[in-house]
Amino acid sequence: MFVVLRDLLRYNGEFLAGILLTGIVVVMALLSFFSPYPPMDQFVAPMDVPPSAAHWFGTTSRGQDLFWLLTYSIRNTLAFGLLVAILSRILSLSIGLLAGYRGGWVDRVLMSINDTFIVIPLFPILVLFYFVMRDNMSWVMLAVLTASLGWSYDARLIRSVALSLRHREFTQTAVFSGMRTHEILSKEHLPFVLPIVFSTSLNNMNWSIGLEVTLAVLGFTDINRPSVGGMIYWANQHSAVVAGIWWWIAFPVGLVVMLFIGLYLLAVSMNEYIDPRSRLERGGGRKE
Amino acid sequence: MIGALLELDRVSMTYTRGGLLSRTRVEAVIDVSFRLEAAKPEIFSIIGESGSGKSTLARIVLALQAPTQGAVRFKGKDLAQMRGDVERHAFMAAVQPVFQNPFEVFNPLKRLDRYLYATCKRFAGAQGETAVQAAADTALRQVGLSLAEVRGRYPHELSGGQLQRVAIARALASGPSLLIADEPVSMVDASLRASIVNLFRKLRDELGLSIVYITHDLATAYSISDRIIIMQKGRVVESGAARTVLANPQHPYSKTLKDAVLEPLAPGARPLFAR
Amino acid sequence: MSAAMQNFAARPEAAEGPVVAVRDLRAWYRLRLFGVDREVKAVDGITFEVRRDEIYGLAGESSSGKSTLVKTIAGAIKPPLEIVDGEIKFSFMPGTKGLSRAPPEIAARVRWRHLSYVMQGSMSVLNPVRRVGASFVDFAARHMGLDKAGFEAAVIAHLARVNLPGSVLMAYPHELSGGMRQRVAIALATICRPDFVIADEPTTALDVVVQKDVLGMFRSIQREMGSSVLFVTHDMGVHAHLTDRLGIMYAGRLVEEARTPDLFARPRHPYTRHLIHSLPSIGDDKPRIGLEGSPPSLASPPSGCRFHPRCAFAAERCRVEVPPMESVGPDHRVACFEKDRVEVTP
Numbered sequence: 001m002f003v004v005l006r007d008l009l010r011y012n013g014e015f016l017a018g019i020l021l022t023g024i025v026v027v028m029a030l031l032s033f034f035s036p037y038p039p040m041d042q043f044v045a046p047m048d049v050p051p052s053a054a055h056w057f058g059t060t061s062r063g064q065d066l067f068w069l070l071t072y073s074i075r076n077t078l079a080f081g082l083l084v085a086i087l088s089r090i091l092s093l094s095i096g097l098l099a100g101y102r103g104g105w106v107d108r109v110l111m112s113i114n115d116t117f118i119v120i121p122l123f124p125i126l127v128l129f130y131f132v133m134r135d136n137m138s139w140v141m142l143a144v145l146t147a148s149l150g151w152s153y154d155a156r157l158i159r160s161v162a163l164s165l166r167h168r169e170f171t172q173t174a175v176f177s178g179m180r181t182h183e184i185l186s187k188e189h190l191p192f193v194l195p196i197v198f199s200t201s202l203n204n205m206n207w208s209i210g211l212e213v214t215l216a217v218l219g220f221t222d223i224n225r226p227s228v229g230g231m232i233y234w235a236n237q238h239s240a241v242v243a244g245i246w247w248w249i250a251f252p253v254g255l256v257v258m259l260f261i262g263l264y265l266l267a268v269s270m271n272e273y274i275d276p277r278s279r280l281e282r283g284g285g286r287k288e
Numbered sequence: 289m290i291g292a293l294l295e296l297d298r299v300s301m302t303y304t305r306g307g308l309l310s311r312t313r314v315e316a317v318i319d320v321s322f323r324l325e326a327a328k329p330e331i332f333s334i335i336g337e338s339g340s341g342k343s344t345l346a347r348i349v350l351a352l353q354a355p356t357q358g359a360v361r362f363k364g365k366d367l368a369q370m371r372g373d374v375e376r377h378a379f380m381a382a383v384q385p386v387f388q389n390p391f392e393v394f395n396p397l398k399r400l401d402r403y404l405y406a407t408c409k410r411f412a413g414a415q416g417e418t419a420v421q422a423a424a425d426t427a428l429r430q431v432g433l434s435l436a437e438v439r440g441r442y443p444h445e446l447s448g449g450q451l452q453r454v455a456i457a458r459a460l461a462s463g464p465s466l467l468i469a470d471e472p473v474s475m476v477d478a479s480l481r482a483s484i485v486n487l488f489r490k491l492r493d494e495l496g497l498s499i500v501y502i503t504h505d506l507a508t509a510y511s512i513s514d515r516i517i518i519m520q521k522g523r524v525v526e527s528g529a530a531r532t533v534l535a536n537p538q539h540p541y542s543k544t545l546k547d548a549v550l551e552p553l554a555p556g557a558r559p560l561f562a563r
Numbered sequence: 564m565s566a567a568m569q570n571f572a573a574r575p576e577a578a579e580g581p582v583v584a585v586r587d588l589r590a591w592y593r594l595r596l597f598g599v600d601r602e603v604k605a606v607d608g609i610t611f612e613v614r615r616d617e618i619y620g621l622a623g624e625s626s627s628g629k630s631t632l633v634k635t636i637a638g639a640i641k642p643p644l645e646i647v648d649g650e651i652k653f654s655f656m657p658g659t660k661g662l663s664r665a666p667p668e669i670a671a672r673v674r675w676r677h678l679s680y681v682m683q684g685s686m687s688v689l690n691p692v693r694r695v696g697a698s699f700v701d702f703a704a705r706h707m708g709l710d711k712a713g714f715e716a717a718v719i720a721h722l723a724r725v726n727l728p729g730s731v732l733m734a735y736p737h738e739l740s741g742g743m744r745q746r747v748a749i750a751l752a753t754i755c756r757p758d759f760v761i762a763d764e765p766t767t768a769l770d771v772v773v774q775k776d777v778l779g780m781f782r783s784i785q786r787e788m789g790s791s792v793l794f795v796t797h798d799m800g801v802h803a804h805l806t807d808r809l810g811i812m813y814a815g816r817l818v819e820e821a822r823t824p825d826l827f828a829r830p831r832h833p834y835t836r837h838l839i840h841s842l843p844s845i846g847d848d849k850p851r852i853g854l855e856g857s858p859p860s861l862a863s864p865p866s867g868c869r870f871h872p873r874c875a876f877a878a879e880r881c882r883v884e885v886p887p888m889e890s891v892g893p894d895h896r897v898a899c900f901e902k903d904r905v906e907v908t909p
Contacts, residue, residue, distance in 0.1 A: 169392040172352075176380055177403045177458065178410025191397045337770035338741075447857030448625065477624035478797060479834075482841045483853025504771065511843040511851065534845050548775040550800030551844045555828045560775070560804040561782035563617075 008273060015269035021262030025255060029078050032071035037064070039072040039226045048245055058247040061238040066251055072226040074255055077209055080143050080227070084208035085201040087147030092155035093197060097185045099155075100162025101171075111159070117152035125149065126211070130220040139225060142215075146208050154200045158193050165189050195270070202267035206260055213256060228256045292364065293326040293498055294349065294466060299358035301344050301522075316344040317355070318522040324466070324498050326363065331492055333501045333509040333530065335545070336519035342502050345519075346470045349500065350385055351376075362466070381411035384459035386469040390451035390476065394443040400451075401439050403458050404428070411462035427461040428454070430495070431487055449480030456487065460495070467491070470502045485512050506549050510534045518542050580654060581612035582759045582791040583636065588649035590635040603861045605631035605644075607815040610888065613759065618785060618792040620806030620823060622799060622838070626858050628815040629795050633763050636793065637680055638662025638670060653678070655758050676706040679752040681745075683764040688748050689736040695747055696732030703754045718754065724787065725750045725780050742773035746780065753784050760785075762794045766801065778805050799842055803827055808894065811835045814859050814869035817888065821895040831897040833874050833905050868899070876901040876908075 008015040037044050043063030051058045057066035099110040129145060130137055165171060165188075174184050215221050216229020223230050235241075235248040301317040318341075324332055336342040347353045348360060351367045360367045362383060370376060387393050394400055401424065408414040408423035425435035431453040438446075438454055446454065452472060459467055469488070473481045489512050491497045503509050509516055510530060517527040518541070526539040537543050553559060587610055592603040605628040613619040623629040634640065636651060640663040651661030655677040662670050662678070679702075682688060689698050699718050709717060719729035725746040736744055745765060752760050762781070766774040782805060785792055794806055802809050802823060810820040811834065819832040830836040841851045856873040859865055865872050871881040878901060886898045899905065 169387045169389060170395040172385065172387065173393050173403055173455070173458070174395070174406075176385055177406040178377065178380065178462075179406055188395050188398070191395075337772065449853075450857055477858065478799065478838060479624060479841060479854040480857070481853065482843070482851040483855075485843070485851070486853060506771075507843040507845055510845045511848075544772055546845065548771040549845065550771075550775070550778075550798070550804050552799055552803045552839055552842050553824065553827050555824075559823070561778055563782075563786065563807060 008269065012269045012272065014265045014272075018262050018265030018269060021258050022266060023262075025074060025259045025262060026078070028071050028255065029075035030071075032068070032075045035068040035071060037068050039069065040224065048243070051247055057251045058245070060234070060248050061240065061243070061245060062234065066247060069226060069231065070228075070251055070255060073228045073231050073252065074259070076139065076226060077212065077228045077256070078259075080139055080212050081205035081209040083140070083143040084147045084150060085205045087144060088151040088154070088204055088208075089197055089201050091147065091151035092158055092200075093190070093193070094185075095151070096155040096158025097162045097189055097193070100159040101166050101181070101185060101189065103163070103166065107159075111156070114152045114155050114159075117149065118156075120149065122146075122149045123211075123214075126215060127220055130215070135222075137222060139222060139227075142212070142221060143208075146211060150204060150208060154196075154204070157196060157200065161193050161196065162189055165192055195273075199267045199270040202263045202270065206263045206267075209256070209259065228252045291326040292323045292361065294500075295323040295359075295361040295364075296321050296349070297359045297361065299345075299348060299355045299360060301341070301348060301353070302356045315522050317341040317348070319358070320345060320517075320519075320522075320524055321358075322517060322524075322527070324500075326465075329492050329496045329498045330514040331488060331499045331501050331512050333503060333513035333516040334519060335503060335506060335509055335516055337504055337545075339521065340519040341522040342519055343470055346385070346468050346500070346502050350383060350468055351379060377410070381462040382464050383466045383468065384462055384464040386452075386456055386459055386467055386472045388471040388475055390448045390455060391443065393451065393455045396443050398442075400441055400443060400446070400454055401435070404435075404438070404454075404461055407458050407461040423461060424457075427457040430460055430491070431457045432483075433457065447480070448476050449484065452476055452484055453487070456484075456491075460491070460497075465496075465498065467497060467499045468502070469499055471504070472501070473508060474503070474505065481508070488512055506534060506546060507551065518545065581614050582654045583793070584612040584650070584652045585636065586610050586650040586652070586659075588632070588635065588651060589647040590631055590640070590644060590649075591647050592631075592643045593645055594643045601862060604815050604864065605861055606635060607864075608649075609812075609815075609817050611810055611817060611820060613791050613793050614808075615791055616789045617807040618782070618794050618805060620802040620809040621793060621795045621812060622797060622802055622809060623812030624797055624858055626814070626861060627812040628861065629812050630763065632812070633761055633793070633795055635663070636661070637678070637761050638665075638674075653759070675702050675757065676755050677757050678759045678761070679755065679757045680761040680763065681748050681752045681765040683767050688751060689744065691736055693735075694732065695734055695736065695739075698747075698751060699732065699754065702751055706755045718750075721754050722747075722750050724784050740773075741769055742777060745769060745773075745777055749777070749781060749784065753788055753790065756788050757790055760790050760792045762792055764796050765794075767796060767798070774801075781805070799838055811838070814864050815861055816869060816898065818870065818899070819897045820888075821892075821897075825892070825895055829906065831891055831895070831902045831906055832870075832899045833876050833901070834870050836905060876904055 009019065045055060045059045045063050045065045047059060047061050047063045049055050049059045055065050055067065057070060059065055095110050095114065099107040126145060171184065171188065174188050212221065212227065213229035216227050217232045219233050221227065221230065223233060231252045232249060240248040299317060299320045303314045303316060305312050305314055324330065334342045334345060348355050351370065354368055362379065370379060394403060404424040404427065405420050408420045412423050414420040414423040421435060428434050428438060433450070433453055443451060473484050476484055485508050488499055488501065492499060501509065501513055513530040515528065516530045516533055517524045518539070519525065520541045526533055526537060526542045533542065534546065537546050587608055588606055589608055590606040592605060594601040609632060621629050631644065634644065635646060638661060640646065646663065650659040652659040656665065656669065656673050658665065662673065689695065704714055707714060707717065718732065722729060722731065727743065727746055727750065731739065731743065731747060739747065766777050769777060778801065796802065806823045808820065809823045809826050810817050811832065812818065813834050819826065819830065819835045826835065827839055830839055837854050841853065843851055854873055859869055867883045868881040868886050871877040874881065880900050886900045888896045888898045890896050891902060
């Protein structure tokens, strides 16, 4: 695993760039633990100060230091993305592997549920939930909801791999070695889909973070919990752009774009690592 | 007679293929009967080309498929009556498969010993690490390997011949009384084939194992089997003692099949497709 | 008559000598995977030639390097495989660098017109979503310089040689049986009357009855066309009945070569001997003995003679020195220090 990482860093520019960008964002998030200000306190700093030595990213009209506020926001946003990725991976893995391995009616039932989820319009549903739940809508709840709407594409992908694994002789060997279904799925088939799971989970994080930012900017989330989208929401509420407080919008947007690009590059380079053909072209075997 | 190990009684297998409108019936196996005696271990060969139904027959005997007609009885018990995991496990312990492609038989991402250990634990009742390893070693020694050679190795580290031996050892680890070997040597290199074939003979003689050997290769079938059946398009066209049938086939299809076998030339003989 | 047509009709008899001469060819897989170097010497110093109007057989087990050799000669070289050293000289092409290192326009002119191939899975040649006839147009039409009607007539006449009706041209590959597909592949490979046909396990996937049929047809079409064929299979029975001369490969090297009947009657290399003697045969109850050990890994082959770890005749010298290919009779070459001892041992 370390060798793989080292080699990827050495030979794959996308991977290096992805690691750097994502790394900066993660460091930002970790810095929140050292923040001098509690996240929700307002008017602890002078208002509307442009970026300076005292306040690196400037301050908001609500008297918050933008840099330290951003560390909290990006931490929450990252946590949201991770939670959605993990939850939806669990769903798509167990459903995809089981459907592919068992086949028959199990497959048909699971896949018809799957296809239903694929066609459900998720944005209106999330907004609807917000209106129903209002103040009870915590970020964990939102993550669970997003995850339960975001597993279906990848479940189909995983199922197609599992379907081909089912017909390979080693699956029969496992059956005749007395292994049970859950063992076959978790020990025999899981390793084959793990690479796909890694790269799709990065994409899934991007997707869910994008969704959360959108909802937050529109004010459909808990606005009292700092998040990147929430910051933009507040900046809009205070007409930051009109007032010329550009940094209030620019830094959150810049950081989240950095995260997007970083995750995307990681997913792309992982994909390349998974596909040995493209790996060969890059790594070895030069033409004469 | 009493004490049949395996008995197939007028077994047929029909598939329906296609959608709602254009259904076609495929008769893969038609009215096949034979029995292997428990008291007399033997190598029983099922010979046929692709589409003869021999692999479907293997799946039926392994209880991976139920026949559409007829009954398969193992030690007097109808496979169709098999219910629940316990009975199924007992059956799998007694009837084990050996597959065709040694490079596909084991998960390429997993260590080989894992399958041996699992079989020893689940079927042979070995408890504890040392007992399991001892059981695996015993099974491997029966095929001319040892646990020291296999432990911790991945499939790509071994040759096709070695892998097929490990596969056979794994099948033996459950203490079976019947092996179903579906084309076990067709993917093994010629120089290693003879030793696998000899191994089957040794297992029959020393362990009293009955082996159903499924193949398209008349020459290896001749060299190891006691009895054979020849199948064509799902039907048995000829059956009997291997030497008698193959030395002097009666059915036109058996004759065609034998004539098509290309054997190395005796000195001075004329090649079939000479210049 | 156009120049192309003349060229098609008449085989240039002027060029004598072998159709293909391979000299000291080395083709290795070189992997530089994320900083880890790995060399697999799949073809390591092979010299042989295929003469005019003969079927040259190549036998060897998995990882003997025979598929790599065939790929190298066919010019199907993709990284990580590369030609490290050696010559491939075709009678129909200038130079000694073979197809993969020739200028693309020359390679394109030579392919299919002078050199064609039949592979194990005919589906890899026949496009699954196009009718068989379209494949003929794709591969052969531009080499034959005929008008549409003339071309179709030529194709139908040629299909008759492999006992196929002209109607197969309208069929899709999946509508044909395995045997028919392989016959189409053979017809496709021979329609331009190429000087040289490479056949890589063309009948391995077929049932024995069909195989016999296809092999017979293969010989008759070769006889008619006068093409030279490099026929690769691991099946010694096929070699015994079809090929004129036979080369045996082991671990990336040629270990023995002779006229096929001589090779079967008097094998001089211990490996060849074993291959022949271990074949079971109907009506022969003599027990067969398998070879101990496994084929060596080509990434780290044994020193000296690569067969020595499995060889009953191995002497001290075999462990250190590489035995050279030496002539031991008319058309009979063998690479073994103990060849005389092998011959007299029953």
